[in-house]
Amino acid sequence: MSQSTLPAHHAQEHEHQPSHSVFGFWSYLMTDCVLFASLFATFAMMAQQFAGGPTAKDLFNLSDVALETALLLTSSLTFGFAMICAQRKNTGAVLAWLFVTFLLGAGFLWLEVHEFAHLIAEGAGPQRSAFWSAFFTLVGTHGLHVTMGLVWLVVLAVQIVKKPGMDEREVRRLACLSLFWHFLDIVWICVFSFVYLASVV
Amino acid sequence: MANTHTTHSDIPHVTVGGYLIGFVLAVVLTVTSFWLVTTGKASGEQGLIWLAVLGAAQVVVHVMFFLHVNTSKGQRWHALSFAYTILMSLVIIVGTVWVMHNVHMLMMAR
Numbered sequence: 001m002s003q004s005t006l007p008a009h010h011a012q013e014h015e016h017q018p019s020h021s022v023f024g025f026w027s028y029l030m031t032d033c034v035l036f037a038s039l040f041a042t043f044a045m046m047a048q049q050f051a052g053g054p055t056a057k058d059l060f061n062l063s064d065v066a067l068e069t070a071l072l073l074t075s076s077l078t079f080g081f082a083m084i085c086a087q088r089k090n091t092g093a094v095l096a097w098l099f100v101t102f103l104l105g106a107g108f109l110w111l112e113v114h115e116f117a118h119l120i121a122e123g124a125g126p127q128r129s130a131f132w133s134a135f136f137t138l139v140g141t142h143g144l145h146v147t148m149g150l151v152w153l154v155v156l157a158v159q160i161v162k163k164p165g166m167d168e169r170e171v172r173r174l175a176c177l178s179l180f181w182h183f184l185d186i187v188w189i190c191v192f193s194f195v196y197l198a199s200v201v
Numbered sequence: 202m203a204n205t206h207t208t209h210s211d212i213p214h215v216t217v218g219g220y221l222i223g224f225v226l227a228v229v230l231t232v233t234s235f236w237l238v239t240t241g242k243a244s245g246e247q248g249l250i251w252l253a254v255l256g257a258a259q260v261v262v263h264v265m266f267f268l269h270v271n272t273s274k275g276q277r278w279h280a281l282s283f284a285y286t287i288l289m290s291l292v293i294i295v296g297t298v299w300v301m302h303n304v305h306m307l308m309m310a311r
Contacts, residue, residue, distance in 0.1 A: 022212055026279055026282065030282050034286060034289055036290075037289070037291075037294055038293055041293050041296075041297035044297070044298055045298070045301050062238070062239060066235055073224070073227055073231065076263075077220055077224045081217070083215050084215055087215065175212045175213070182263060182268050183268070185263060186260055186263045186264070189260055190260070192231075192234070193234060193253070193255070194256065197234055197238045197252050201237075201238050201243065201252065
C-alpha cells in the first residue's frame with residue numbers, strides 16, 4: 001500500500017511517512033466483529049429459552065428502540081460531517097459536530113440504561129432465563145462499546161482543543177474514531193433487526 | 202490537504218453528498234424494517250427473512266457510504282479483510298445454529 005512514495009518523504013520529516021495506523025485499527029475492528037458474531041450466535045440459540053419467565057414480546061418497547069436507532073444513525077451522519085470539516089481544516093466546526101455527536105451518543109446510552117432498568121424492575125434481569133442472559137450480554141457489550149466511544153470522543157476533543165491545527169496526525173486519530181463509531185452503528189443494525197424486531201415479529 | 206488521500210492512502214476521502222446519500226438510504230431501510238414489524242405486514246419466518254434482507258442491505262449501505270470501504274487501490278486491504286471477517290462471522294453464526302439444531306433434533310429435546 002503506497003510504499004513507493006517513501007524515499008521522497010524521508011528527507012522532509014519523520015512524521016510524514018505514510019502511516020498505516022488506520023488499517024491497523026481496522027484490523028482490531030475486524031476482530032471485534034467476530035466477537036459480536038459469537039454473541040449473536042449465542043443469542044440465536046437462546047431466542048426461545050424463557051424458562052417460563054417474561055418473554056421478549058411481553059417487554060420489548062419498539063418505540064424506544066426506534067428512538068435509540070434514530071439517535072445512533074443521526075450521530076453517524078454528524079460524525080461524518082466532523083470528518084468532512086477536518087478535511088477542510090475547519091477546527092471549530094469539527095469540535096461543534098463532535099459535540100453534537102457526543103450528545104446523540106449520550107442520549108442513546110441514557111435510553112438504553114433506562115430500558116435495562118425497566119427490564120430488571122419487571123423481573124427480566126440477566127439471571128431470569130437464558131434468553132435474558134444472552135440479551136443483556138449482547139446489548140450490554142454494544143452499550144459498553146458506545147460508552148468507550150464517548151470517552152474516546154472527549155479525549156480526542158481535548159487533544160484537538162490543545163492542538164487546533166487539524167494536521168495529519170489529528171485527522172488520522174479522528175479517522176480511527178470515525179471507523180469505530182460507524183462500526184458500532186453497523187452492529188446496532190443487527191441488534192435492532194435480529195434482537196428486537198425478530199423477537200417481536 | 203487535497204493530496205492527503207493519495208499519499209496517506211488509508212484515510213478515506215469523504216464528501217457531504219456521499220454521507221447524505223448513505224443516510225437517506227439507511228433511514229429508508231430502517232423505517233421499512235420497523236414498519237413491516239409494527240404494522241404486522243410480515244410475520245413468522247417470512248418476517249425474519251425480510252428483516253435479514255433489509256438488515257443486510259443496510260449493512261452494505263453503511264460499509265460503502267460511512268466506512269468508505271471499496272475496491273479502490275487504497276481500500277483494497279480493508280475490503281479484503283472485511284470480506285474475510287464477514288465469512289468467518291457467518292461460519293460462526295450459521296455453524297452454531299446448524300449444529301445446535303441437529304443436537305436438539307437428535308437428542309429429542311424438542
